[in-house]
Amino acid sequence: MKRVLFALLAALLAPAAQADEALWAKLKAGGNVVLMRHASTEAGLGDPPGFKLGDCATQRNLSDAGRDEARRLGRLFKFRAINFTTARSSQWCRCLETARLAFGEEPEPWPPLNSLHADASGEAALVKEVNALAAKVKPPYNAVLVTHNFNIRALTGISPKEAEIIVARASGGRLEVVGRIALPQQ
Numbered sequence: 503m504k505r506v507l508f509a510l511l512a513a514l515l516a517p518a519a520q521a522d523e524a525l526w527a528k529l530k531a532g533g534n535v536v537l538m539r540h541a542s543t544e545a546g547l548g549d550p551p552g553f554k555l556g557d558c559a560t561q562r563n564l565s566d567a568g569r570d571e572a573r574r575l576g577r578l579f580k581f582r583a584i585n586f587t588t589a590r591s592s593q594w595c596r597c598l599e600t601a602r603l604a605f606g607e608e609p610e611p612w613p614p615l616n617s618l619h620a621d622a623s624g625e626a627a628l629v630k631e632v633n634a635l636a637a638k639v640k641p642p643y644n645a646v647l648v649t650h651n652f653n654i655r656a657l658t659g660i661s662p663k664e665a666e667i668i669v670a671r672a673s674g675g676r677l678e679v680v681g682r683i684a685l686p687q688q
Contacts, residue, residue, distance in 0.1 A: 522683075524681075525669060525680065525681035525682075525683065526582055526584075528669065528680055528681070529582070529584050529644060529669060530582065530583065530584060530642075531641055531642065532585060532639070532640070532641035532642035532643045532644050533639055533640060533641040533643075533644070533671055534639065534644045534645075534669050534670065534671050534680060535632065535635065535636045535639060535644070535645050535647060535669075535670045535671065535672075535677065536586065536644050536645065536646045536647065536667055536668075536669055537647050537649065537654050537657065537658065537662075537667065537668040537669075537670060538575070538600065538601075538604070538646065538647065538648045538649070538665070538666075538667045538668075539648075539649065539650065539651055539654055539662045539663065539664055539665065539666055539667075540564070540568070540592075540594070540596045540597045540600040540648060540649070540650065540664065540665070541564055541567075541568035541569065541571040541572040541575075541596070541600045541603075541604075541664055541665040542564065542565050542567050542568035542571055542664045542665060543562050543563060543564055543565055543568055543596050543664070544562055544563055544564075544565050545565075546562050548562065548619060548620075549561050549562050549594075550562070555593045555594065555616075558595035561594060561595050561596065562596065563595050563596050563599070564595075564596050564599050564600065568596070568600070568664065568665070569599070569603055571664070571665040571685055572599070572600045572601075572602075572603035572604040572665065573603050573604070574685065574686065575604045575665060575667070575685065576603060576604035576605055576606060578686060579604070579605070580606075584644060585642050585643050585644065586605070586643055586644045586645060586646045587639070587643040587644070587645060588610060588635075588645050588646065589601050589605045589607060589609040589610065589646040589648070590609055590610045590611075590612040590615060590645070590646070590647050590648070591609035591610070591611055591612065591615060591647070591648040591649070592611075592612070592615040592616050592617060592648065592649045592650060592653070593611045593612075593613060593615075593616055594616065594617060594650070597609075597615070597648045597649060597650070598611065598648075600648050600665075601646070601648040604648075605646055609646075609648065612631075612647075614627055614628045614631040614632065615628070615647055615648070615649040615650075615653060616650075617649075617650040617652060617653065618650065618652040618653050618656060619650065619651075619652045622652070622656075625656045628653055628656060628657065629656060629657060629676075632647065632657055632677065633672065633675060633676055633677060635647075636670065636671060636672035636677055637672045637675075639671075639672070654668055657670070657677055658670060658677060658679050660679065660682070662682070663684070663685070664685075665685040666682065666683070666684055666685060667682065667683040668681075668682055669681050669682070669683065
């Protein structure tokens, strides 16, 4: 009975493992936009009233678990030798810190990636700017963009979990989703 269950489980998991490897191969080949939602934050919904972009003490920031998540994703990208030409981030401290910890360099703060949660008026500019950037990403490199749930949803229709990655590429003037990378378990 155990053998049958093990064989059934292996048969169910094999396509997922092959799909994961195929996505990593596409990332290794380059030409993608890596959309990453910031890692886990301190408990609470949204930023406190009166928060300021330049003052992390006024914002909802990464938790210790979130910092660990960002580092784990960074190790995974390094282990897989994924190349990127740019690491850009929302100006929110939780996104900047996620990018710094995951990709080991100071990210470029990029206002189009700022959260659309409280003000969706920037959605058209976000889509236009990211699509223009995506059209310029050439193999073997990728572009990494660390941002917020609402922004990734505006770009792809997907609402990712914290520290989840959506891989996309330029296709006919818009983004086409290539796949998703969930945060690996420890």
